[in-house]
Amino acid sequence: MCAAFASGALAADLPTMKGPPPAPMPVVAPFSWTGFYIGGNIGAVFDPDSVQDLGGNCCHFYNGGTDTLNPTGVVGGLQAGYNYQIQSFVVGVEGDLDGTSASASRGGVLGGSGAGQPVHSASLPFFADLRARFGIAFDRFLPYVTGGVVFADLTNKLSDTGYTPPLPVSRGSEATGWTIGGGVEYAIDNHWSVKAEYLYMQFPDVTKSVTDGATYAFKFKDSAQLARVGLNYRF
Known part of the structure; x- marks a missing residue:
């Protein structure tokens, strides 16, 4: 009996092999696209602009009715926006203010009885847009x-003071249209992200007339396409 008690007491005095409980693993919060951001962008722009002669027996285009210019150049500017993530879906709004170097011109585009050599010129000095964005997040990757x-x-006009009927005639410099496109954005860390984007822009057709005894009408058509990369800082 005494030996049993002695054996139990000896076992109680032996060191235990159990160590301290393991430290809990840190909980990593899932990445979220929600928040405001600002950034910059740079890329290339393609700006098709055409003018069509709609009537008048003294005027016509040598190529059969329409002259088209395709100004190309560099585009760059600033953007800002806000994203809100709901599970894997990301909705947001973004605005841009960009300038471009797209510009082109061609002389002698009209035939007929006029004595001048009219010049067709087109350019897209700058634009601003306001767009909605809809994406599906794959962690830090957002298409x-x-x-x-x-x-x-923008500029799209015919000009020549020596031509009959009198020129210039232009669509006007201010245009409001619609834009659609898509892109991908990748978050480098919790603040910085990079993106690549394509946009198509379409502006309403505009018809303008000039009068020199008779009325001569011209239709102006304008659109633009751009591809660019950007860098955003998210707050």
Whole structure:
């Protein structure tokens, strides 16, 4: 009996092999696209602009009725926006203010009885847009589609003071249209992200007339396409 008690007491005094409980693993919060951001962008722009002669027996285009210019150049500017993530879906709004170097001109585009050599010129100095964005987040990778309204300062005109009927005639410099496109964005860390994006812009056709005994009408058509990359800082 005494030996049993002694054996139990000896076992109680032996060191235990159990160590301290393991430290809990840190909980990593899932990445979220929700928040405001600002950034910059740079890329290339393609700006098809055409003018069509709609009537008048003294005037016509040598190529059969329409002359088209295709200005290309560099585009760059600033953007800002806000995203809100719901599970894997990301909705947001973004605005841009960009300038471009797209510009082109061609002389002698009209035939007929006029004595001048009219010049067709087109350019897209700058534009601003306001767009909605819809995407599906794969953690830090965000493909999206986007669309909205675009406001542009653009040139599309015929000019020559020596031509009959009197020129210049132009669509006007201010244009409001629509834009649609898509892109992908990748978050480098919790603040910085990079993106690549394509946008198509379409502006309403405009018909303008000049009078020199008779009325001569011209239709102006303008659109633009751009591809760019950007860098955003998210707050």
